[in-house]
Amino acid sequence: MSESVTVSEAVAAGERALARGAWGEARSWFASALEQSDEAAAHEGLSWTHWWQEDLTACLAARERAYHGYRAAGDRRGAARMAQWIGDDHLWYAGAPALADGWFARARRLLDGLDECPEHGWQAVFDASVALGAGDLEAARRLVVEAQRVGRSQEVVGLQMFGIAMEGVVLLQQGEIAAALLSLEEAATAALAGEYEELAPAAWACCLLLSACEELRDDERGAQWCQQVTAFSERIGARFVVGNCRSHQGWILTRCGRWSEAERELVTVAERLADGPQLWYRDVLARLGDLRRRQGRGDEARRAFEQAGEQWLAQAGRAALHLDAGDAAGAVELAERSLLQLPRDSPQRAEALEVGVRGRLALGDREAAADHVEELRGLATTVGTSSLQAARWLCEARLAAADDDAESATRHYADAVAMFERAGTPLEAALTRLELARALAATSRSQIAAAEARQARAALAELGAGPDAERAAELIVELAGDDETPAPCPLTPRQIEVLQLAAEGLTERQIAQRLVLSEHTVHRHLANIYTRLSCSSRSAAVAQAGRLDLL
Structure with a gap:
């Protein structure tokens, strides 16, 4: 830093660098300011560079130094702001809610008696997050509405929009899906349009939307927003989503068939979170295991699932592996363990329900399979996303096939293929097309069956799903014996x-x-x-x- 640049000028330069995503430059400015003076604002800015680079230990240390600096200077508002972010870090990154409660209480005490300021609105946001975790949806809704009011009155767009995003989360928990998505998408739109004063709340708003898309199995919507987030990251030249948000993005990319991108995200996040919040680490391991299972890398999938412990997706993934190995009883047991971890109305139950239907039918337990199908039917009707509707039709088809109702089975399989294609989930569409081919062959429509199998094989090969592509090739050979008039090869x-x-x-x-x-x-x-x-x-x-x- 030049000697002509004052501490306040260096801090301001660092803040401008933060606003455009230049973490390294910002860190240099704040460090330079601290060489001249132990300035609380410089410690605060430095904490954000550590936060973006996912160094929680350094982030918390810098925030605590900023807190003590503001307290020493008699700046209650600055100290309250730091107490809020320290509490948030303990809540979400360190997994220490008791410590978070202490820091949030300290922030409320420091703000008490001050004229209204943005920090009052952010305190409402943090209190709403705690209320959500406790299941108090009415209190959470009241608090996020208050945050929006403070944001409007203080003319802080980021606070108002993030309050709207949090209201979307509350609405989602209350089952108001359409209203929830509208709120989340408004907040994300404002974030990616550059309306937020700071990048961190903008990133959180996008993270909340991606998480909702994943939870609802809204693959179409999730793919569109992943593209927008990626484009924004490229525009600012920096990684825009961090931590567990990248895990959500990675799974959406996995389901949409963008496996190389998903692998980059999930492998990187797994490495970074190995010593971080274990809840997040287990989440990313489960998603990485799901990717490996789709790729046909069963041993790696199994290891990732086992490391993820009782995480719901890991249990559903293990169930699928057991079923593929012919262990229907083990698959059913693991699917039930997954279901026990999720609320009855959670769309995430679809993963375990699908495996459960296959496992129950393999064991001859049609009644239990039908119960799972009925639950899927209800989820598909309530949530309405293409992926859930496809899952419902797929399991309806399997149930019909078990009842030797070939016509209904082929019709439902075709419906499932169409819905999976609409959802943009190519692996699911291809695997369902294979089941459709088998159902068609059972009704002596071998030529149509062979065409479906060939289409499935091409899609699987393009994805890189080697073992599944081989199964498709075996089915094509099997069906070829039933086709007495093969079409001539169009190529030399x-x-x-x-x-x-x-x-x-x-x-x-x-x-x-x-x-x-x-x-x-x-x-x-x-x-x-x-x-x-x-x-x-x-x-x-x-x-x-x-x-x-x-x-």
């Missing part, structure tokens, strides 16, 4: 060779070198392939060839 052997290498990601030059051809010849082969398969791009041609079982 050489064209198939070229397309196989293109599917592996080789460039035209690399394909030419591999097959000892000219680049012009390879280019011509690809153009002819596109024409014969009625496609306009390499990826579309690979997908179509997969559907036709040419690769």
Whole structure:
């Protein structure tokens, strides 16, 4: 820091850097200010750089130094603000609610008697969070409305909008789903439009929305907001969501088939949270295990689920692994353990209910399976998201298949495929399409069944779901014996060779070198392939060839 820059100027520069997401620059400014003076505001700013970089120990130490500095200076408002954030850190990051209660009580005492200021509104937010945790929804609703009022009167947009986001959380708990999502999306829109005075509340508002999308199995909505959050992060050049928020984002990406992005998020968060809040760590391990299970990496999935302990998704994931291994009784037991951890009206129960239906039917317990289907039916009706409706139709189809009602089974499977595709969950759509193919084959519609199986195999191969793609290939071979009039192959052997290498990601030059051809010849082969398969791009041609079982 130049000698001509005062402490207050350095702090102001650090705050401007924080506002645009330049954590390293902000940290340098605050550290430089502290070299001149033990300024409470510099400690406060430094605490936020640690917070964004997920260093809780350093964050709390800096906040406590700021608290003591404000107290020494007689600044009750500043001290109250620090007490609030220290309490919040203890509540959500350190998992120490008793310590949080103490700091929140200290903040209320310091604010008592002061003229109304934004800190009064933030105290209402923190008190609402505590009330939510205690299940006192009426008190929580009253407090978030008060926070909004203070935000409006003090002209602090971030406080008002975050109060609206918190009201959305309360409404969600009260079962008012449409109103809840409207509040959460308004708050997130304001956050991503840059209306908040500070980035942290903006990030929290987006986190609350992503969490709601995950809880409701609203994959369509979640995917759209994940894109917006990612775009905002790119615009400011910094990671916008942190901690467990990245876990929510990672699972939404997993369900939407964006596995490479999901893996980057979940692996990074698991590494960072290993020594952090254990509740969050177990959450991310369960989601990472779910990704590994989808990828066909069963041993890694099992280890992640076991490390996650009794977390509800981990138990449902373990149940799915046991069922895939032929242990229906174990699967049912684990699914029940998952269900015991969730409220009766929670959409998150769908994971365990789906596995439970399969396990109960495998054990011949149709009545218990039907009870699970009835519960799924109720959730799908109440919540109404495409993914839950798809899960309902999938389990209705399985129940019909168990009753030897092939026509109803095929109709419900088709409904489930359509709803999974609408939801944008490609793995679920492909696996359901495989079940549809088997149901069609049972009604002697082998050609249609084979087409469905080929389409499923192409989607699974594109996702990277190797074991499931192999199962689809086995079904295609099985169904081929029932098809007496196979369609002629539209490609020549050489064209198939070229397309196989293109599917592996080789460039035209690399394909030419591999097959000892000219680049012009390879280019011509690809153009002819596109024409014969009625496609306009390499990826579309690979997908179509997969559907036709040419690769």
